[in-house]
Amino acid sequence: MKWMAVLPLLLSCGPEDQAATLGGDVIELRIEPESLVVEVSPDQPLDLEFVAYATFKDGREEPLELVTWASSNLSAGDIDSAGIFTTVDSNGGVTEVSATHLEISATADLKIIYVDDIVVEGVDEAVVSAMYDSEATSNDELVLEYPPDGATVPRNLEGLGFMWPMPEDASIARLHFTTEITDVSVYLSDEQWLASAELFSLIAAANRGGAVDVAVETATWDGSTLSNHSRGPSATLNVNRLDARGSVLYWGSNLEAIMRIPFGSLDAEEFWTKDDSGGQCTGCHIASNESHLMVVSHGGIDGRFSVIDIEDPDNPTLQVDAPDEPRVTFKTLSNDGERVVGANLKELLVLDATDGTLLETFEHELPLTQPDMSPDGDYVVAVRAQGRWNSDFNFLQGELVRIPWDGETLGEPEILLAASDEYNYYYPAYAPDGNWIAFNRSATAGPYAAVDAELMLMHESGGDPIVLGVANGEPDQQNSFPRWGPLPDDDVLWLAYSSTRTYPLENTRAPQVWVAGIDTTLADQGLDPSKPPFWLPGQNPSSDNHLPFWWSK
Numbered sequence: 001m002k003w004m005a006v007l008p009l010l011l012s013c014g015p016e017d018q019a020a021t022l023g024g025d026v027i028e029l030r031i032e033p034e035s036l037v038v039e040v041s042p043d044q045p046l047d048l049e050f051v052a053y054a055t056f057k058d059g060r061e062e063p064l065e066l067v068t069w070a071s072s073n074l075s076a077g078d079i080d081s082a083g084i085f086t087t088v089d090s091n092g093g094v095t096e097v098s099a100t101h102l103e104i105s106a107t108a109d110l111k112i113i114y115v116d117d118i119v120v121e122g123v124d125e126a127v128v129s130a131m132y133d134s135e136a137t138s139n140d141e142l143v144l145e146y147p148p149d150g151a152t153v154p155r156n157l158e159g160l161g162f163m164w165p166m167p168e169d170a171s172i173a174r175l176h177f178t179t180e181i182t183d184v185s186v187y188l189s190d191e192q193w194l195a196s197a198e199l200f201s202l203i204a205a206a207n208r209g210g211a212v213d214v215a216v217e218t219a220t221w222d223g224s225t226l227s228n229h230s231r232g233p234s235a236t237l238n239v240n241r242l243d244a245r246g247s248v249l250y251w252g253s254n255l256e257a258i259m260r261i262p263f264g265s266l267d268a269e270e271f272w273t274k275d276d277s278g279g280q281c282t283g284c285h286i287a288s289n290e291s292h293l294m295v296v297s298h299g300g301i302d303g304r305f306s307v308i309d310i311e312d313p314d315n316p317t318l319q320v321d322a323p324d325e326p327r328v329t330f331k332t333l334s335n336d337g338e339r340v341v342g343a344n345l346k347e348l349l350v351l352d353a354t355d356g357t358l359l360e361t362f363e364h365e366l367p368l369t370q371p372d373m374s375p376d377g378d379y380v381v382a383v384r385a386q387g388r389w390n391s392d393f394n395f396l397q398g399e400l401v402r403i404p405w406d407g408e409t410l411g412e413p414e415i416l417l418a419a420s421d422e423y424n425y426y427y428p429a430y431a432p433d434g435n436w437i438a439f440n441r442s443a444t445a446g447p448y449a450a451v452d453a454e455l456m457l458m459h460e461s462g463g464d465p466i467v468l469g470v471a472n473g474e475p476d477q478q479n480s481f482p483r484w485g486p487l488p489d490d491d492v493l494w495l496a497y498s499s500t501r502t503y504p505l506e507n508t509r510a511p512q513v514w515v516a517g518i519d520t521t522l523a524d525q526g527l528d529p530s531k532p533p534f535w536l537p538g539q540n541p542s543s544d545n546h547l548p549f550w551w552s553k
Helices: 126-133 197-206
Strands: 026-032 035-040 047-049 051-056 061-063 068-071 077-079 084-087 093-101 104-119 152-154 160-163 172-178 182-188 192-195 211-221 226-231 235-240 247-252 257-262 269-273 284-288 293-298 304-309 317-320 331-333 339-344 347-352 358-362 368-373 379-385 389-391 398-404 414-417 424-430 436-442 454-459 462-467 480-484 493-499 512-518 545-551
Touching: 026 093, 026 104, 051 093, 068 077, 077 093, 104 126, 126 172, 126 182, 126 211, 126 226, 152 512, 182 197, 197 235, 247 284, 284 331, 284 545, 293 331, 304 339, 331 368, 339 368, 347 368, 368 424, 379 424, 414 462, 424 480, 436 480, 480 545, 493 545, 512 545
Parallel strands: 035 104, 104 182, 152 235, 398 424
Antiparallel strands: 026 051, 047 084, 051 061, 068 093, 077 084, 093 104, 160 192, 172 182, 172 211, 211 226, 211 235, 247 257, 247 545, 257 269, 284 293, 293 304, 304 317, 331 339, 339 347, 347 358, 368 379, 379 398, 398 414, 424 436, 436 454, 454 462, 480 493, 493 512
């Protein structure tokens, strides 16, 4: 544990003759100390004494006991009637201490820095003090390989991996997390580490801005002496102050099942398997957060479909068994759960979600596919193909259209993003606030597994699209099928998608589910609102994982 200087308590005033003290009029108050910075560690709270001094009309200044004490931030600690502030020992914080006499007040600033040293099992605890006592030299090669600099994560993310290059002569590493009020170090003998949600919750609770500096230090330790101590440049990790809600449902090719990862879990569970659907592939799935239904297509293109009741996540049950007709590939659900709007063979179909019967066929002169319902239930966004058409997965010159929906029937399409000779637009998805639509574009191919697929964003009413360049990363990473997380009470939305980028801790290039934070205040300015993405923990890294749908449960 880091040695901390023992802070002497400030001189307290003994019992005063309050009648004498109040014999003159108080004209001003001040508090000592006026500003204080302290460090706390687990199981080591501090008692800090604050004293109020009164200035009287006759010029006297004396300690004053007849004041009311208060603290502006109870998560940092509390102050009693005698001016003794007792800190918490579980997090840092910034608070304003105030003293009030009648209508006269004074304030003092208190900053509490939470300090903790976490020593991984098998590492000599003597390394902690040795590293604090040693001066590290700069090493620009000690750069975090993962997570990417600037990544944004929710505070309940369990299992976020950290990875860095370990010099050949190094035997010890220190992963150092610092904020204005947090100083946490992890000591280990490896080049990677999985962080817990508990750590991020701590940082988020104690850190108003969300930004965390992360740096790596390495050294050689022979059991008594530390040498070759070096420190790399700091990277930034943004920890969102709120939890991400719900779970991600995705198609896992290795088990031929729709998998579910509840957010904050490290266990991917089989949610709906190939056996549940009579031995057929059911990777094409969509769920409704409002009605708690999931619709799956069997066998992909022109497939039979079934409807599953998923209100009980532990016991999804078949509601509509797959009829031979009608058939759909891509589909969406009405918010009331009564209707399925599905695409098949150039047409949009309106189906009864309770029994699977066909209610309406929406015919148009050009193929329509890949529908998605708006959160308010007033529109369906879809793709209309102006170029070559082979199937719902294979077409060119796709454009985005918005189609009015009255709960029963579809209206006429309105162009949101017109077809282009340069790009194919496809896979649209409404954001949970209804203001934005994420989608894909490709310059070389139809939607299915386009290597150059990029993530895009546009306003729900149209306008210039924005390339989500930070979330896309390097070219040709097959960033496909974006789907949003539930609406949080915060300024960051979450976007899940499939990508073939490398996850360094597993060294895989199989398609995996990644998640990026989206700051729509930047999108309002026409700027790229995306943050560097993180790999969704809990997946099987050797499996091809696709079509992540973010469900509210």
